[in-house]
Amino acid sequence: MKIENTKAQMRKGVLEFCILSILNNGDAYTSEILKTLKEAEMIVVEGTIYPLLTRLKNAGLLTYRWEESTSGPPRKYYVLTENGGMFLKELSKTWNNLINSVSQVTSKKSTTNE
8 A cells, every 4th residue: 555645535635624724714716725735735736626616616615706817817716605614614623523533542552462
């Protein structure tokens, strides 16, 4: 089993949560979202993020608006909806519970004799 595959699956599992968290801080276009993820060492390619943004939009968690750009074509800014904000709050609770659970399990020392 390759460790890189497992690491990629772990990142994919939290990507939705990260994107919603980024948009909770303000509207952003795709390049800004990718830059924020990259700065956090969550390397994501455009081929991964566009379908995810579309899925989140279709689920009613995001919406978007077009804005003219002075340096090129108009930009599509993604916006967290009210439902997206509530969804993010639930994900945050789940994430915190998961962190605590994983920390508890991974930090326990074996009590069985070998």
